[in-house]
Amino acid sequence: MNINFTLIAQAIAFAVLIWFTVKFVWPPLLSAIETRQKEIADGLAAASEGRNALEVAAKKSEITLNEAKQKASEIIGQAEKRGSQIVEDAKGVAKAEGDRIIAGAKAEIEQEINRAKEGLRSQVSSLAVAGAEKILRKEINASAHSDMLAKLAAEL
Amino acid sequence: MATEHANSAEHGLTPSGYIEHHLSFNAHPVSEGAGFWTLHVDTFVMSVALGLIVMGLIWLVARKATAGVPSKGQAFVELIFNFVDDQVKNIFHGNRHSFIAPTALTVFLWVFAMNSMDFLPVDWVASIVAFFGGEHAKWRAVPTSDINTTFALALSVWILMIFFSVKVKGLGGFVHELFCAPFGSKIWVWPANFLFNLIEYVSKPLSHSLRLFGNMYAGEVIFLLLGLWAATGVSGTIFGAILGAGWSIFHILIVALQAFIFMMLTVVYLAMAHESH
Numbered sequence: 001m002n003i004n005f006t007l008i009a010q011a012i013a014f015a016v017l018i019w020f021t022v023k024f025v026w027p028p029l030l031s032a033i034e035t036r037q038k039e040i041a042d043g044l045a046a047a048s049e050g051r052n053a054l055e056v057a058a059k060k061s062e063i064t065l066n067e068a069k070q071k072a073s074e075i076i077g078q079a080e081k082r083g084s085q086i087v088e089d090a091k092g093v094a095k096a097e098g099d100r101i102i103a104g105a106k107a108e109i110e111q112e113i114n115r116a117k118e119g120l121r122s123q124v125s126s127l128a129v130a131g132a133e134k135i136l137r138k139e140i141n142a143s144a145h146s147d148m149l150a151k152l153a154a155e156l
Numbered sequence: 157m158a159t160e161h162a163n164s165a166e167h168g169l170t171p172s173g174y175i176e177h178h179l180s181f182n183a184h185p186v187s188e189g190a191g192f193w194t195l196h197v198d199t200f201v202m203s204v205a206l207g208l209i210v211m212g213l214i215w216l217v218a219r220k221a222t223a224g225v226p227s228k229g230q231a232f233v234e235l236i237f238n239f240v241d242d243q244v245k246n247i248f249h250g251n252r253h254s255f256i257a258p259t260a261l262t263v264f265l266w267v268f269a270m271n272s273m274d275f276l277p278v279d280w281v282a283s284i285v286a287f288f289g290g291e292h293a294k295w296r297a298v299p300t301s302d303i304n305t306t307f308a309l310a311l312s313v314w315i316l317m318i319f320f321s322v323k324v325k326g327l328g329g330f331v332h333e334l335f336c337a338p339f340g341s342k343i344w345v346w347p348a349n350f351l352f353n354l355i356e357y358v359s360k361p362l363s364h365s366l367r368l369f370g371n372m373y374a375g376e377v378i379f380l381l382l383g384l385w386a387a388t389g390v391s392g393t394i395f396g397a398i399l400g401a402g403w404s405i406f407h408i409l410i411v412a413l414q415a416f417i418f419m420m421l422t423v424v425y426l427a428m429a430h431e432s433h
Contacts, residue, residue, distance in 0.1 A: 003303065005194055015312065033223075
């Protein structure tokens with residue numbers, strides 16, 4: 001237990017060490033740690049922000065998806081309606097066209113019949129005239145009875 | 157522990173001579189008068205070397221400290237840094253980074269390193285010193301078992317304590333506190349206050365330094381007493397070595413604990429100096 005000059009020497013050494021630590025050791029460690037803490041805090045904040053943004057985006061996409069689905073079903077409904085309408089229209093047009101063709105055919109048939117009747121009538125009249133001629137050749141003067149024959153032909 | 161067996165056997169040392177040899181300082185007078193003007197070269201060299209090594213190693217890491225992913229070395233240093241910083245943060249509520257926290261780090265690491273010299277086998281140290289300095293050269297490896305070291309640290313803290321007290325409260329505030337705390341500012345309690353503060357100011361550095369000194373000195377003496385077992389023969393040497401190992405393991409706790417306590421008291425004293433009463 002002898003106090004001596006060692007005490008002063010040790011105090012000086014202590015002072016120098018404190019100065020060294022205050023000046024050179026503590027500040028770089030402190031700044032490194034504080035910077036890292038700040039970076040971690042920023043990263044965590046960014047992460048939670050990102051999570052929020054993701055939630056908002058998910059909600060938005062759901063809404064958009066629903067809208068699109070609704071629109072699509074609307075479009076499909078309209079298309080179906082329009083399709084059936086087109087089919088209806090086509091049916092009507094086809095029926096009208098068919099009726100027209102049938103009417104045309106009927107008219108033509110009528111015409112043919114008339115023409116045939118006309119032909120037949122003229123043939124029958126000439127046949128009758130020929131028959132009558134054969135029968136009446138001798139007794140009847142053709143020129144004298146032509147008026148009566150013409151009347152007969154007309155009656156046929 | 158092993159070599160002292162040879163030492164004591166060959167030279168026929170007495171137990172008291174052995175202990176005395178190991179508890180003597182390598183003292184050199186630094187001026188004519190001797191007495192006070194003596195330097196314990198062993199204490200001084202060991203403490204300065206340890207201070208340079210410990211703070212130098214920390215500095216090497218701190219110099220290249222990065223805010224990114226830390227290296228293993230930096231992670232270790234940051235562990236110590238945060239440990240000290242947390243302790244200071246809980247006690248001192250000011251700008252700790254400008255002085256008090258780095259001082260606490262210095263005290264903790266330096267005292268820890270100096271205490272750790274207790275783990276060096278005392279007779280290995282003696283043998284190395286005897287090899288260089290001759291038979292009767294003396295060398296005490298544990299600077300904190302020198303009362304000069306612990307007093308130097310405690311008195312430095314004491315001076316800082318008064319410095320900060322005056323700096324924060326002004327000279328008037330400091331003197332006012334000497335007379336008006338803790339019992340109040342009535343004039344008839346001034347003497348009691350002053351006496352109280354005087355005792356406090358005297359007891360702080362004493363308890364601060366003697367606690368560390370006592371623990372380290374006692375630890376060293378116990379190592380020496382265990383070393384004496386070697387004088388009884390081979391089985392005694394083995395027995396002594398086992399006991400020495402046990403004491404070493406227990407001493408790890410003391411070394412760390414005393415360094416921690418010394419640091420905490422330093423911080424508490426300096427923090428108290430910043431508070432007004």
